[in-house]
Amino acid sequence: MQGTADRIRAAALAEFVTNGYAATSMARIRSHAAVSNGSLFHFFPRKADLAAGVLTEGMRDCQDAVLAALDTTAEQGIRAGVYALLTWVDTHTEMARFVFTDAPDDVLLAAEPALAAHNRRYVHHITGWLTDQDLLRDRPFEVVHALWFGPSMELCRHWVRGRSRTTPTNAADELSAAAWRAVDRR
Numbered sequence: 001m002q003g004t005a006d007r008i009r010a011a012a013l014a015e016f017v018t019n020g021y022a023a024t025s026m027a028r029i030r031s032h033a034a035v036s037n038g039s040l041f042h043f044f045p046r047k048a049d050l051a052a053g054v055l056t057e058g059m060r061d062c063q064d065a066v067l068a069a070l071d072t073t074a075e076q077g078i079r080a081g082v083y084a085l086l087t088w089v090d091t092h093t094e095m096a097r098f099v100f101t102d103a104p105d106d107v108l109l110a111a112e113p114a115l116a117a118h119n120r121r122y123v124h125h126i127t128g129w130l131t132d133q134d135l136l137r138d139r140p141f142e143v144v145h146a147l148w149f150g151p152s153m154e155l156c157r158h159w160v161r162g163r164s165r166t167t168p169t170n171a172a173d174e175l176s177a178a179a180w181r182a183v184d185r186r
Contacts, residue, residue, distance in 0.1 A: 004039050008030075008039070009050070013095060021104060052108075054098060058092070063118060067122065070126075078176070078184075079177070079180055082148070082152050085168075096160050100161075130144060148183050151178060
C-alpha cells in the first residue's frame with residue numbers, strides 16, 4: 001500500500017515531467033495526489049524539498065539496480081551494470097526523465113545531504129567491487145566509472161529528451177560490450 005508521502009512524490013513526478021519544475025505548483029501537486037494542504041506541507045514544506053525527495057529516490061533506485069547487477073566476474077559485472085542502468089531507464093522512464101534533467105539550484109541544495117549519503121554508499125560498493133576485480137589498476141575511480149557508464153548515460157539522456165529513437169535496452173548489447181572493452185586493462 002502506498003503511503004501519503006509516496007503518493008505525493010508520485011504526483012509530483014508526474015507533474016514535473018509533464019509541466020516542468022518551474023511551472024508546477026504545490027497546489028497542482030496536492031490536487032493530483034488528492035491530499036490535504038496539511039499533509040502535503042507536513043511531508044514537504046517547500047517545492048524544492050519535494051523535488052529533492054523525488055530526485056533522491058530516483059538516483060537511489062538507479063544506483064541500487066546497478067549494485068544488484070554486479071557479478072562475480074569482471075566482464076559479467078561490467079556488462080550487467082550497463083544492462084541494469086539501461087533497463088532501469090527503460091522501465092522507469094518518467095523518473096529517468098526527471099533524474100536526467102538539470103535540477104534547479106534550490107532542489108540540488110535540498111537534495112545534497114541525502115544524495116551525498118547515497119553516492120558515498122554507491123561509490124564505496126563500486127570501488128570495492130572494481131578493486132576486487134582488479135579493474136582500477138592505478139586509475140582514478142571517476143575515470144573507470146566514466147568509461148563504464150558514460151556512453152550509456154549519454155544515450156539515456158538523449159532518449160529521455162526525445163532525441164533518440166533507440167531505446168536504452170535496444171542498445172544494451174553494443175554498449176555493454178564497449179564498456180567492457182573500455183574498462184578492461186588486465
